[in-house]
Amino acid sequence: MSAGAIGAVGMALLLALLVLRVPVAFAMFAIGFGGIAILNGLPAAMSLMASETFTLASSAELVVVPLFILMGNVATATGMSRRLYDAAYAIIGSIRGGLASATIIGCGGFAALSGSSVASALTMGKVSLAEMDRFNYDPRLSTGAVAAGGTLGILIPPSTGFVIYAILTQQSIGRLFLAGVLPGLLLLTIFVLLISLLCWIRPGFGPAGPKTSVSEKFQALGGAAPILGIIVLTIGGIYGGFFSPVEAAAVGAGLVIVTGAAMRRLTLRALWDATQDSVVTTATVMLILIAAHMINPFLALSHIPQAVGAFLGALDLPPFGILLLILACYLVLGCFLEGFAMLVLTMPIFFPVIMQLGIDPIWFGVLLVLTLEMGLISPPVGVNVFIVKSVARDVPLSQIFIGVLPFWGAMLVALILLAAFPQISLFLPNSMIN
Template sequence: MSSALIGGLGLAGLIVLLVLRVPVAFAMFAVGFVGVSVLGSVDSALSLLASETFTLSSSAELVVIPLFILMGNIATVTGLSRKLYDAAYAIVGQVRGGLASATVVGCGGFAALCGSSVASALTMGKVSLAEMERFRYDPRLSTGSVAAGGTLGILIPPSTGFVVYAILTQQSIGRLFLAGVLPGILLALLFILLITVISTLRPDLGPVGPRTSLREKARALVAALPIILIILMTIGGIYGGIFSPVEAAAVGAALVILTGLITRRLSLADFWTAVRDSVMTTATVMLILISAHLLNPFLALSHIPQMVGGFLTGLDIGPYGILALILACYIVLGCFLEGFAMLVLTMPIFFPVITGLGFDPIWFGVLVVLSLEMGLISPPVGVNCFIVKSVAPSVPLRTVFIGILPFWAMMLVALVLLVMFPEIALILPDSMIG
């Protein structure tokens, strides 16, 4: 039996395990370990498992994951994340679709704290869906804005998606964080533009919210000032070269904890809950990364990446045609696979092709992460849609999926703009890091 055939059977087995709802990390571990054992030896598979586990567990760069996750969890339990929404609500809530726009702004701000799309959708959904229901927003617009706004968590830095991409491709986490800023702002503005247009054409979908006085606006901004300053200090510290991403994560987590203690909003029970959730999320990410580093050697031994790369480069469609085909694969796979699973499965295959074509790997990382965002709201898997459904159990899942379709189209527009104008993603890392 040829190595390519064994590799194909391994990938088929992986897909079957994922369809059977076997956790991604365990599915990749099983296929990678068995595959390396068959194409190499059991001893080599055991040696690889031990070495990769130790290497990843001792990687200083990965410390950003638990620290930023802890930062977001503390902000949630102390109510700091709600302050972001309240400030956006006070400023734009009185215009048509303003509550939905405030939700997008709040999701963007919270994304700059936790780097998690699921956490952004869950947190903002809890604080905004009840308000939009109270002011008779159409469920399609309200749930769509929460599900789509939550996806900003994987693009606006700090992003766990960028961290995983950086580890898999040996790229700079700092450059990737910088590259995600303008695309994240662009996507948020496209979402707000969409909400404004929909609410203008169909006033019944996004009614006018309550007016707030200048004093009320100022009060809301002052209340949100601590969390805004923390965001500016941590993310701005990275951009200004004051902190490394790891140092910024530590500073941000410490400041959020300190703010919670000073304001007496952080109890010991809340702190324990935030730490426990952070450990569980971090362990999940680490298991996926360790399993990926076991699966990738199996794919290399099977020569499947080289075969797929040769097939793609042999197509007479030009470099951008190949790029479009790869991005289309991500969009389709996003309908069935979880984002991290897509990254670890496809990077060994597609990344050599992209670098061989001369495309910038940082720019490609932004395109990939944006494609992963699209998968987060794509049926039938659409994790963020299920998160929103759990927060709004009275809204049918079909309504949620209908509501996200216009936002999904805006994400496709953003993807096309980034392909046409790579400078949107590259201008900050090229000018600030070089």
């Protein structure tokens, strides 16, 4: 059997394992290790397993993952994330659809803390769904807003998606963080405009909430001031060149812990639970990355990336056409694969093609992360939809999927804009980093 045939069989087995719900890391590790052993011998596979595990475990860049996750977990445990929502609610909650818009803005703020879409959806779901239910919001709008708003966690920096993309492709984490700012704000704005449009067309979707006085608005902003200050200092420190992403993660996590303790909201038990959750999440990410570094050499040995590149080249499409075709593949894959699994599986295949076409890898990274976001709410595997379902247990799953459809369409609009106008993504990294 040829190397290409072995590679094709290996990818088919990998997809079969994923369909059978075998954990992504274990499935990729088994196929990668087994494939290398078949093509290059067992000693080579054993040596690669040891070297890649050590290399990744000792990578200083990956320290941003546990620190930003810890930052988000502590913010949740101390109630700081709820204060972001309360501030947004106090300012715009009195307009029609205001609670849903406040949820989107709260998700955006929490995204700047945790870098996790699942954490954003779960946290804001617990905070906001009961409030929207109390004011008789249509459950399709309320659950759709939470599920879609949660996806901002992997676009608005600090983003775990950008970190993993950077590690897999050897790109700058700082440049990717900068590139995600304007697209993240663009998507957040489109979501808010969409909610306003839906509530204008169907007023019963999002009734107006109670009005708040100017003093109440300032009081809510004052309550959110500590966490807003930490966000500005942490993210602004990266953009201003004062911190590296790793240093910013350490500063942010440290400030959240100190602030929580000073406010007497962080108990030792809460800190222990937040740390445990951060360790488990980090271990999951590390296992996936190690497995990805096992399957990448297998794909290289089987020449699958070269075959895909030759196939795309034979289509005689311009570079932009091939880029759109690749993004369309991601949109389809997002219906069946979890985002990070899709990322680590496809990068060895598509990234060499992107580089050969001369497409800016930072711009492509933003487009890719946005397609991963769309996968988080795409049926039948949309992870964020199931997260919201775990909170809104009385809302049928079908209704939640109906609720996210307009937001999925809004994401498609944002993707088209970002693909048509690369400078939206590249303006900040090109102007602030030489």
